[in-house]
Amino acid sequence: MPKKKTGARKKAEKQSQRQKLIRTMKDNISLADRPCNILMECDHCGTKQRNRAFCYMCMSVQKLPVCAQCGKQKCMKSSDCVVRHPGQHTTGLQMVGAICDICEAWVCHGRKCLSVHTCECPLLDAECLECERGVWDHGGRMYQCSFCNCFLCEDDQFEHQATCQVLESEDYKCKSCNRHGQYSCMQCKMCFCEEHIKRKGVVYKRNQSFPCPKCGYQTLETKDLSVSIRKHEYGRQTTAVAEESLEQNFASLSVYVHGADEHDSDTT
Numbered sequence: 609m610p611k612k613k614t615g616a617r618k619k620a621e622k623q624s625q626r627q628k629l630i631r632t633m634k635d636n637i638s639l640a641d642r643p644c645n646i647l648m649e650c651d652h653c654g655t656k657q658r659n660r661a662f663c664y665m666c667m668s669v670q671k672l673p674v675c676a677q678c679g680k681q682k683c684m685k686s687s688d689c690v691v692r693h694p695g696q697h698t699t700g701l702q703m704v705g706a707i708c709d710i711c712e713a714w715v716c717h718g719r720k721c722l723s724v725h726t727c728e729c730p731l732l733d734a735e736c737l738e739c740e741r742g743v744w745d746h747g748g749r750m751y752q753c754s755f756c757n758c759f760l761c762e763d764d765q766f767e768h769q770a771t772c773q774v775l776e777s778e779d780y781k782c783k784s785c786n787r788h789g790q791y792s793c794m795q796c797k798m799c800f801c802e803e804h805i806k807r808k809g810v811v812y813k814r815n816q817s818f819p820c821p822k823c824g825y826q827t828l829e830t831k832d833l834s835v836s837i838r839k840h841e842y843g844r845q846t847t848a849v850a851e852e853s854l855e856q857n858f859a860s861l862s863v864y865v866h867g868a869d870e871h872d873s874d875t876t
């Protein structure tokens with residue numbers, strides 16, 4: 609009979625679960641380094657693909673599976689193993705314990721890997737934002753957009769990231785007050801000023817980027833971004849000087865076009 613859990617114990621368990629989740633969050637371990645997302649070359653047909661139990665092309669089982677959780681290929685004697693193999697190293701099918709339902713890669717016979725992996729498989733819901741293929745619909749590795757953090761397949765990752773780099777507000781202006789927005793949310797594609805990035809009642813930690821007041825996703829400092837913005841159209845006001853500076857340095861542009869009536873000039 610398992611012991612009855614006390615309130616404090618339950619609370620502690622919940623807490624540790626949450627911490628585990630935070631630890632496995634994308635920001636801490638990049639998706640590229642997760643063992644279930646590493647590159648595998650089928651030892652039968654040679655097709656390059658994401659780590660998986662069966663080759664995506666020819667369905668053959670790999671001779672040396674890599675654990676989707678801990679990344680090991682060889683098990684030294686360990687007390688953690690559900691199958692005991694004292695004094696013996698195991699590899700291949702003797703080392704594995706299960707196949708993850710989500711990423712379809714082997715999980716080793718270590719107790720921890722078996723109990724932990726499926727709960728926190730990093731490829732859960734890993735559907736490409738562009739082509740909407742899930743991990744079962746293609747054999748390739750998954751990527752994450754460095755701007756909006758969404759999942760992307762191998763084929764779409766570069767193109768998406770190029771288009772994702774664009775901010776909606778053309779002039780880095782704060783969504784709420786039109787002052788210079790020094791923080792940008794790449795999820796909402798908006799800028800926020802020093803004042804409007806903060807929300808009442810929220811305690812912010814030092815040395816941590818501000819979460820977006822709209823979506824809660826971490827914002828980046830606008831100056832750190834090499835964000836492209838749509839070009840201003842000055843129409844007939846365009847002078848040679850303005851055109852030149854547009855290409856050279858956007859920041860100095862407002863000086864040159866000051867007084868152009870179609871441009872609501874930057875007051876900051």
Ligand SMILES: [Zn+2]
Pocket residue numbers: 650651652653654655663664665666667668
């Ligand atoms: Zn194959």
Ligand SMILES: [Zn+2]
Pocket residue numbers: 675676677678679680715716717718721
């Ligand atoms: Zn493992």
Ligand SMILES: [Zn+2]
Pocket residue numbers: 683684685686689691693698703717718
């Ligand atoms: Zn073992």
Ligand SMILES: [Zn+2]
Pocket residue numbers: 644676708709710711712713725726729730731
């Ligand atoms: Zn998995």
Ligand SMILES: [Zn+2]
Pocket residue numbers: 736737738739740741760761762763764
């Ligand atoms: Zn895709």
Ligand SMILES: [Zn+2]
Pocket residue numbers: 753754755756757758768769772
């Ligand atoms: Zn993106």
Ligand SMILES: [Zn+2]
Pocket residue numbers: 782783784785786787800801802803804
């Ligand atoms: Zn503002």
Ligand SMILES: [Zn+2]
Pocket residue numbers: 793794795796797820821822823824825
């Ligand atoms: Zn946002």
